[in-house]
Amino acid sequence: MYLACDNLCFLAKNMYNLCNYTIRQEFFRTKTVKKYGVLNKELKHTDAFVELGSNAAQMVTKSLCKSWKSFLVAVKDYTMHPKKYLGKPKIPAYKKKDGRFICTLTNMQTHIKDGYLYFSFKRMKKYNNLIHTKVIGYHLGTRIIPKGGCYIIEIVYRDEKQFINNLDRNRISSIDLGINNFVTMVNNIEEPSIVINGKGIKSYNQYWNKKVSNLRRIAKAINGSDWTKRMQNLTNKRYFKMEYFMHCTSRWVVDYCVNHNIGTLIIGKNDGWKQKSNMHKVVNQTFTQIPYESFIKKLEYKCEEAGIDLIETEEAYTSGTSFLDDELPIKENYNKLRRVYRGLFRSNNGKYINADVNGAFQIMRKVFSNVKANEIVGAYSHPVIINL
Template sequence: MYCCQQVLVGKNPELISILTFLCEQSHKLTNMGIYYGRQLYFKARRSIGKYDLEKLYKNNYHYKVLYSQAAQQILRTVAESFRSYYGLTKAFIDGKIPDKPRIPNYRKKGGLATVSYPAQALKLKGKQIRVPLGNTCKRWFGIDSFLIPLPSNLAFSALKELRLLPRNRCFYWEFVYEKEVVVKPQLNQENVLGIDNGVNNWLTCVSNVNTSLIVDGKHLKSMNRWYNKQISTIKENQRTGFWSNRLAAITEKRNRQMRDGINKAARIVINHCFKNNIGTIVFGWNKSQKNQIELGHKSNSEFVPIPTARLKERIAQLCDEYGIIFIETEESYTSIASFLDGDYLPNYGEKPDDWKPSGKRIKRGLYKSGNNCFVNADCNGAANIIRKVSRKLSLNLSRLCRGTLTCPQRVYLWSAKKKLSNMDLSCCVVST
């Protein structure tokens, strides 16, 4: 399997100047390829071939200033985008997709684009990677290559591609490498973990083996709130479309924090499955749940920026890697129905007119069942998510009882007292 590791480029003025120049040339070469593809489609109604752009622009100085294989990768990416457009257009005509696709458009003037180097273009010198430049670049500036450090956790022999990614006025190296398939643990697939997502409680997890936990989301919400406040303050007296180094820096910091939170939360869930021999995960998810949402200005600013969809995809990736079954199910009526009373759970749009839940949520975080039992409201929803698929999967829910739903453990992603390590992300746990 292939993995990708991002490394932030340090503040080296000489190296930053070289990377900026490369990304500018990649941006211009990309626009040239898009121009040819658009004109070929509009005027001749012809499709672009895989190697057409390379033959057309091989004598262009934007092509020559880059290393030949890097320039080829840029133009082939453009050709692939047009071939995808042709395929989607055909699918739209055949009625296979609902929305009409748009032809690839030009990149904005003055932007930066990604540069890719295949592994055969790179060489290892000591503990550094030699990245080559084009002959024209050598003739202009007198340099033919530059060196970057190889990450200590990667082997050069496993490296397949090196990408230079410009984003928010900084640069990242993306190391695409081949990872050996790990021995998948033999987990019991009859043991299932139900996950209900939210904001303050980012993930509420309940299993049929008498375990429950909550991945805290308050810190993540606080980061988003502080980011929105900074953006609002800086832009308050500025013109429309204003962007600065300060805005780029705080945006990039916020994005790195979100990515770190996603990786930590996903690892916590997977480690919980390993510890309790759980081989199936059921994730409650309503598609397009954030589209045209109207919770109010304040609630929208807290709910919409939380990257729960990316977290779901990350959990699904880890499940595929470790042989855990991942099931996504719609979660309509799981929060208001009572698990302990066995309320019927209709799908969205199929609720009977006389349907009424046995219990109700009496205040934030507390659910009262029909027989006056008090349980955690989010745990009640996670248990109902399991019940949504229990008949289809023939699951035994006899151990999923009131005690599991009453006192879940709360796990914090970041803690001032104890740092989360890569090997053990189950620390910082307290009972709630």
């Protein structure tokens, strides 16, 4: 099945590059972008279109048209708000000659029967009844996604379940993301603070960095290669470990909120925080390799399913301002010298609080400025450690 998926994604790449070439030439000549209907009419008799199949080829064309539309919107916004961007938006580039691209099969080419995925697509029919799925919603299509040395088959469906949204919006929890303490979660309902241990993924990141660095050194010495199959296998293993951890953690957080009738969840996030991080080299390497964005995306859709309001907020000045002293997390109150010892924050009256717990409460205060420390019992108690 690997070879069949590989061939489809290779043909999808050919279609992508042909379509992109057509759009780019028109854009350079007239500064306009061809519409999907025009492209489909022009390219439907080309070899790339015919070899991939009309439905899959049309999905590639639609995907590229969306990319160009996003590019034009980004360029227009960049001229008015350049500081929002790391650099000027670039036009969609070609895929490498030996590269691969996502192949999307519509629900006319795939369907689900008795819990198994079936292909109406001719070259994939022999793999019918091999892929088991728990999908019970309306099947929209199937995506074959190249991921390093393997392919991920995603089943796209519309969840038709009706979710009852009856959680209490006044019961609030907030999250501070970190490295050793991957999730520090606090609340206003007199429950202990929670820390989800992140040392496991930190340790595996360190192992991956060390192993890949050593393998790269050996490969360069032997044949001048910069990447090997073994390195790719290690990278795939790391990716799946991270994905599993992010899914487990986001599920645990949502279940905790539902079990405690928490209807509002706040999470701290700064745009461009990885690009602007200025930590010690080793800490910075670990921080930038942990997929926080992936965790937030998984948390978003799980919260939506459970009827929880997820609020994202920037977390500036939350680590150096004091929750116990009812300080607002603003620049005027910021004093990083109060973060003492290892992971402790000292308030102005000499009380100590876990530094990440303090940060999580200040993230809550970013959204609800009327939160008071004396109203939350056990705000400076030691958090409960959760190992997943």
